[in-house]
Amino acid sequence: xxxxxxxxxxxxxxxxxxxxxxxxxxxxxxxxxxxxxxxxxxxxxxxxxxxxxxxxxxxxxxxxxxxxxxxxxxxxxxxxxxxxxxxxxxxxxxxxxxxxxxxxxxxxxxxxxxxxxxxxxxxxxxxxxxxxxxxxxxxxxxxxxxxxxxxxxxxxxxxxxxxxxxxxxxxxxxxxxxxxxxxxxxxxxxxxxxxxxxxxxxxxxxxxxxxxxxxxxxxxxxxxxxxxxxxxxxxxxxxxxxxxxx
Numbered sequence: 001x002x003x004x005x006x007x008x009x010x011x012x013x014x015x016x017x018x019x020x021x022x023x024x025x026x027x028x029x030x031x032x033x034x035x036x037x038x039x040x041x042x043x044x045x046x047x048x049x050x051x052x053x054x055x056x057x058x059x060x061x062x063x064x065x066x067x068x069x070x071x072x073x074x075x076x077x078x079x080x081x082x083x084x085x086x087x088x089x090x091x092x093x094x095x096x097x098x099x100x101x102x103x104x105x106x107x108x109x110x111x112x113x114x115x116x117x118x119x120x121x122x123x124x125x126x127x128x129x130x131x132x133x134x135x136x137x138x139x140x141x142x143x144x145x146x147x148x149x150x151x152x153x154x155x156x157x158x159x160x161x162x163x164x165x166x167x168x169x170x171x172x173x174x175x176x177x178x179x180x181x182x183x184x185x186x187x188x189x190x191x192x193x194x195x196x197x198x199x200x201x202x203x204x205x206x207x208x209x210x211x212x213x214x215x216x217x218x219x220x221x222x223x224x225x226x227x228x229x230x231x232x233x234x235x236x237x238x239x240x241x242x243x244x245x246x
Contacts, residue, residue, distance in 0.1 A: 057242065060178035070220035070240030071178050077167045077218070080136060086159040086222040088125055091152045091191070097121055097144065110146055114153060118144035122157035128193055133200040133219075134161040164204065168216035170242040180220075180240045181210070188232040195233060199224060203237050214241040 060071040073083040094104060097117040105113050119142045126137035142157040170176060183206060187199055203222060211217035223236040 055172050055176060055242075056174075057176045057178050058245065068178065068180065068220075068240070070180050070218055070238060071242075073220045074167055074170075074178075074216065074218040074240055074242055078162055080138065080160045080162060082140070082160060084161060084163075084218070084220045085140065086129065086133075086161060087224070088122075088155075088157050088159070088196070089225040090155045090157075091147075091226055092121070092155055094146070094153055097153065114144040114146065118142040118155060118157075121155060122159075125157065125196075126159065128197050129159065129161065129200060130164070131197055131200065132204045133164055133222075134159075135164045135166075136162045163207070163219055165208065165211075167218045168211040168214075170216045171244070175245040176242045177245045178240065179214075179243055180238055183235075183237045183239065185235050186227065186232055187235065188230075190231065191226045191233055196224060199233060199235050203235070206237070207239055210239055210241055214243045217241050 060068055062068055076083055119139050122139045122142035129137050138160050140158045140160050144153050144155045146153050207217040218240045221238045225234050227234055
């Protein structure tokens with residue numbers, strides 16, 4: 001009789017026991033999910049923290065406390081990781097993408113030829129850049145497209161580089177100010193390799209002048225494009241320096 005009563009009691013209380021177990025499991029799952037969400041929030045908060053540096057520098061932060069790329073380029077003079085870039089646009093004949101003795105492909109295959117050879121053709125510019133502007137040079141991206149009239153191919157390339165003569169020096173223990181100068185100019189005449197080489201020399205000379213005055217100079221961006229409907233090149237360059245605060 002006692003065994004029968006014990007079994008009856010357990011059957012009567014089983015739903016309550018199971019309900020409590022389910023609530024306990026749900027609570028554990030809720031805690032785990034909450035902890036996961038909190039960790040994600042903390043991680044996102046860490047990614048959004050303002051940039052902190054060890055130098056006493058004014059004027060190097062942009063909106064949302066992000067450091068200017070030119071400032072980072074000065075602090076990491078030997079790095080190639082997208083800290084400084086050169087963009088060059090060229091109008092080239094199709095045969096610039098052909099090997100010696102190679103015939104022009106059928107029209108429907110030209111886009112395949114251009115996409116497969118764009119980077120290789122763009123690498124030739126590094127040789128010119130290394131004459132005066134770049135110590136190390138590599139192609140980050142390259143794109144080639146035939147114009148609508150089929151007269152020439154437009155090659156757009158972006159290069160990572162380090163400066164040929166370095167950035168110079170600055171005294172990290174002194175209060176410094178970050179300054180950036182944007183130079184825009186045009187070179188009239190041909191758009192040949194020698195023309196671009198002269199442009200790169202001019203930019204290098206600009207940086208040398210700033211370095212002689214401030215002790216350091218960094219190039220963060222250079223853009224060279226042919227002038228539309230005119231013979232010549234449009235050039236933009238950003239030069240940066242860390243100068244001593246008075």
